Amino acid sequence: MPRSSGNVLENNETTAIANPQLDQAVFLERTKLSFTNIPASIIATFVVAPYLLYVNRDIYGADLSFIWAGYMFLTMLYRYVIFIAFKKDMNRYSLQIWNRLFLVGVVSTAIGWGITGSSLMLTESLQQQMFTTIVLAGLSSGALATLTPLYSAFVLFTVINMVPLLITLLNYGAPVHYATASLVFIFMAFIITSSARMAKTIQDSISLRFQHDNALKVVAAKKQQTDELNLNLRQQINERELIEHHLEYSMSQLKATLESATDGILVIDNDEQVTNYNQNFIDLFDIPITLIEIADFSQIQGHINSLLKDKTPVSPIDTDQVVLLELKDGRLIEAFSKPQKIADQIIGNVLSYRDATMRINSESSLQEAKTKAEVANKQKSEFLSRISHELRTPLNAILGFGHLLQEDNNKHLDTDERDYISHICVAGEHLLHLIDDLLDISRIESGKLNIDLSNVSCEKIVNESVALVRPSTTERNIKIIIKSDFEVMPFIQADHTRCKQALVNLLSNAIKYNKESGSVTLTISANASHVHFEVKDTGAGISEDSFKDIFQPFIRLKQTEKTKGTGIGLTITKRLIDIMNGSIGVESTPGEGSTFWFELPIASTVETVSPMQNIKYNQNSVMSADKQHTILYVEDEPLNQALLKSIVKQINNTRLLTAATGEEGIEIAMAEQPDIILMDINLPGISGYEVLKVIKNDKAFSKTPIFALSANAMPNEIKRGRDAGFFDYLIKPINIDNTRHLLKNTLNMIDNDLI
Ligand code: ADP
Numbered sequence: 001m002p003r004s005s006g007n008v009l010e011n012n013e014t015t016a017i018a019n020p021q022l023d024q025a026v027f028l029e030r031t032k033l034s035f036t037n038i039p040a041s042i043i044a045t046f047v048v049a050p051y052l053l054y055v056n057r058d059i060y061g062a063d064l065s066f067i068w069a070g071y072m073f074l075t076m077l078y079r080y081v082i083f084i085a086f087k088k089d090m091n092r093y094s095l096q097i098w099n100r101l102f103l104v105g106v107v108s109t110a111i112g113w114g115i116t117g118s119s120l121m122l123t124e125s126l127q128q129q130m131f132t133t134i135v136l137a138g139l140s141s142g143a144l145a146t147l148t149p150l151y152s153a154f155v156l157f158t159v160i161n162m163v164p165l166l167i168t169l170l171n172y173g174a175p176v177h178y179a180t181a182s183l184v185f186i187f188m189a190f191i192i193t194s195s196a197r198m199a200k201t202i203q204d205s206i207s208l209r210f211q212h213d214n215a216l217k218v219v220a221a222k223k224q225q226t227d228e229l230n231l232n233l234r235q236q237i238n239e240r241e242l243i244e245h246h247l248e249y250s251m252s253q254l255k256a257t258l259e260s261a262t263d264g265i266l267v268i269d270n271d272e273q274v275t276n277y278n279q280n281f282i283d284l285f286d287i288p289i290t291l292i293e294i295a296d297f298s299q300i301q302g303h304i305n306s307l308l309k310d311k312t313p314v315s316p317i318d319t320d321q322v323v324l325l326e327l328k329d330g331r332l333i334e335a336f337s338k339p340q341k342i343a344d345q346i347i348g349n350v351l352s353y354r355d356a357t358m359r360i361n362s363e364s365s366l367q368e369a370k371t372k373a374e375v376a377n378k379q380k381s382e383f384l385s386r387i388s389h390e391l392r393t394p395l396n397a398i399l400g401f402g403h404l405l406q407e408d409n410n411k412h413l414d415t416d417e418r419d420y421i422s423h424i425c426v427a428g429e430h431l432l433h434l435i436d437d438l439l440d441i442s443r444i445e446s447g448k449l450n451i452d453l454s455n456v457s458c459e460k461i462v463n464e465s466v467a468l469v470r471p472s473t474t475e476r477n478i479k480i481i482i483k484s485d486f487e488v489m490p491f492i493q494a495d496h497t498r499c500k501q502a503l504v505n506l507l508s509n510a511i512k513y514n515k516e517s518g519s520v521t522l523t524i525s526a527n528a529s530h531v532h533f534e535v536k537d538t539g540a541g542i543s544e545d546s547f548k549d550i551f552q553p554f555i556r557l558k559q560t561e562k563t564k565g566t567g568i569g570l571t572i573t574k575r576l577i578d579i580m581n582g583s584i585g586v587e588s589t590p591g592e593g594s595t596f597w598f599e600l601p602i603a604s605t606v607e608t609v610s611p612m613q614n615i616k617y618n619q620n621s622v623m624s625a626d627k628q629h630t631i632l633y634v635e636d637e638p639l640n641q642a643l644l645k646s647i648v649k650q651i652n653n654t655r656l657l658t659a660a661t662g663e664e665g666i667e668i669a670m671a672e673q674p675d676i677i678l679m680d681i682n683l684p685g686i687s688g689y690e691v692l693k694v695i696k697n698d699k700a701f702s703k704t705p706i707f708a709l710s711a712n713a714m715p716n717e718i719k720r721g722r723d724a725g726f727f728d729y730l731i732k733p734i735n736i737d738n739t740r741h742l743l744k745n746t747l748n749m750i751d752n753d754l755i
Contacts, residue, residue: 136162263352265278275295287303397637399733402424458524462484464500494600630657635659636680641660661685679706679709708728
């Protein structure tokens, strides 16, 4: 649009500079409006042109009329074509080009109409002049509506359309023509200013519409932003609500946890201000609620201190320490303290208070019951020990003298009497066995059997066991065969006495339940970890069903009922083997015999045999023939003294001195310097232990072997005796042969300076 077109456009240009985008948009809109009005203009031309041709037909003549009509048709066609082209593809050309094309149409049409104004010069008819003036004015009025959006087009159209008419009218020079010309001029001025105002209004309204649309877009964008912000805010609120909910839940959970704790709990911060507590705490110390509200720990502690039995107030509880609070009402409260930590930072302390009254009371009654049970157990052990002692003491005399009578081959005794003595000895041995077994079983049952595991020579176990059972083979002519895989038998990890007891038991059974002139085969073998002892007999055998039963206490098989027995030997044997970490079993073919076996772990190191063990069983030892020996026996029981006298009587050049009390024993020992001392433990006055202590204190006796000789066979007593310094601990009833050999060998070793 040309810049010189008027103020409105200049203002518009200012707007355009201020807002080129808006200006462009408005320009587009105005162009669109103008193109939209093309059909109306064409229709107006199409309607008005025939009238004009008809009224002025005499002026133009046929040829001119045809040329003019053709020209007008071409302008209409041109305008129609650009209308269609614009409508079809507006973006084909720039707005400037479309504008120019539009102006071409407007100007050519205006020229067509302007020609009709000039053609009036050729007529004198006022009617034709007025008609044409009105038509041209009407066309400009119409153009006001259709061309105003493009103000410059309207101005061009009106000027080209009206100016020739104006000039023609002025040419006539008549007053009516002057008047008409001046009116036409006024009309032109009027419609051009109207058009300018309308153009501005159109421009403003378009501009306003755009601004409004923009404003709407801005509002929409703002609204979207606000909506997004709202959404964000809602999300944040939701998250916050969720966090608050979690927090609330955690708090309730913490509270519920505190409340479900059985202890009273008080939580304080580093400034000793209460931050949490549970009802148990309040109830435990009956804390007034006002005190809790003050939340000052020192005041709460003051209240707790006022409840204490002991007036000394309890200082703040140290971490990891349990403080026992004894309350006036008798309750015992245990107080603990643990630091409250977040990450590594200590933020306070958690104090727990527990009513331990019942527990502590029941602990003390439990302790009381335990002490009572221990006392009762001790009493039972003492009772067993006493009974054993009491039974063994007379048995010592019975068996001792019985054996002496048997040994003596006493010519004063007839056959019957010797048989009687033999019965006494067998019955005595049996009774002794029973006592031992009963003691063992009671010890095992009460878990009091002491086992002293050490490296034990299998050879020694085998020799000693076989020696013990051999006498019982003669009566029914049973043969004992020993088979061994070894040149030197290995050592096992076992208790020497208990292992021997187990093997003796199996051998005794194999002899006892054998047939006349049968055999007992003892086989010793080993694998990488265990030594295997196997005792095979040629007896009646045992059915497989009975394998389990025979290891149960007091169970004896019917077939063997006639043979003497108690039914606890195998029970004890099995328990002993179990305790020594071994295993035991039986295989049997009824009618052919039974094989009992046990195995014990091989010793990791080999122990040398103690000289004492050699002494006891070395039956070939030789004593110095002419040297006089003295043995002192401290014993209050005259029968036992007499028994030992009989034993010593058969050792050459040896005299026996006796003392009935410990004090007397010390006196005689000091005066006579005996070679060997045999010491009873239970003496009237001072005990055998005290006598031992006194004698051992004297250097003159440093090498003198002092044997304990006691009826107390409890293992702990034996151990005590050995630990106290006795050379060995001999148990009553003593074996006549063994005791004699022991004494002989000990004297022999003394003579040879081996002790
Ligand atoms: P006791 O021999 O004193 O009866 P044990 O506990 O040693 O007690 O043996 C239990 C039972 O097992 C015996 O009564 C006997 O019936 C049976 N028994 C044990 N060893 C043998 C054996 N070698 N041959 C046949 N039966 C045996």
